[in-house]
Amino acid sequence: MASSNAHHATGFAAGIIAAALVVHTGNSHDSLFYIGVLMSFVAGVAGSTAPDWLEVAWWSRTRRLWITHRTLTHWGIGWMALLAVSYHELGHSLYAAPAFGFACGGLMHLLADWPNPLGVPWIAARHSLNLWNSGHCDLIVVAASFGAAWFIGRHVGLPDLHGLAALKHWRF
Numbered sequence: 388m389a390s391s392n393a394h395h396a397t398g399f400a401a402g403i404i405a406a407a408l409v410v411h412t413g414n415s416h417d418s419l420f421y422i423g424v425l426m427s428f429v430a431g432v433a434g435s436t437a438p439d440w441l442e443v444a445w446w447s448r449t450r451r452l453w454i455t456h457r458t459l460t461h462w463g464i465g466w467m468a469l470l471a472v473s474y475h476e477l478g479h480s481l482y483a484a485p486a487f488g489f490a491c492g493g494l495m496h497l498l499a500d501w502p503n504p505l506g507v508p509w510i511a512a513r514h515s516l517n518l519w520n521s522g523h524c525d526l527i528v529v530a531a532s533f534g535a536a537w538f539i540g541r542h543v544g545l546p547d548l549h550g551l552a553a554l555k556h557w558r559f
Contacts (some may be wrong), residue, residue: 394496395435397495397496397529398435399431400495400529401435401495403540404491404536408477408543409487424486430486433492438466442460443526463508466490466493466494467494468485470491486514498528502524
C-alpha cells in the first residue's frame with residue numbers, strides 16, 4: 388500500500404485527469420460545464436483515498452473497519468464500472484462529472500496499491516506486482532501519476548499544454 392501522503396498526492400493527479408477528460412467530452416456552452424469540471428477534480432482528490440475510508444464504520448463509536456481491508460472497496464471491477472457508467476453519462480447528468488472524478492481517484496488508489504505484495508483484487512483474487520513493500524518508493528508512484536496526468540492532459544483534454552511554452556500567453 389502506498390502511504391497516506393502518496394494517496395493524497397496521486398489524488399491531485401487523478402483530479403487533473405478527470406477534469407481534463409470532462410473538458411474533452413463536455414460542452415463549454417453549457418452553464419454547468421465549469422462546475423462539472425471543478426467537481427470532477429475535487430471528487431478525484433476525494434476518490435483517491437476512498438477505498439480506505441469506505442472501509443471504516445463511521446456510524447459506530449469505535450470507528451473500526453466494517454469489512455476486511457482490501458476487499459470490496461478495493462475491487463477493481465467496481466471502480467471500473469463506475470468509471471465507465473459515469474463517463475457514458477458525461478454531458479447527460481449533473482452527477483456524472485463528480486462520479487467520474489471519484490472513480491478516477493479510486494482507480495488511482497488501486498494503481499498505487501498494486502505494487503505492494505498484498506496486491507489488489509482486480510477481478511476475483513488479489514493480484515500484486517510485488518515490486519516493493521508498503522510506504523517504499525512513493526516518489527515513483529506519485530511521479531508516475533503526475534506523468535499520466537500530464538500525458539492525458541496534453542493529448543486528450545488540454546492540447547495547448549506544452550510545459551513552459553504555456554507561459555508565453557501570460558503577462559508578468
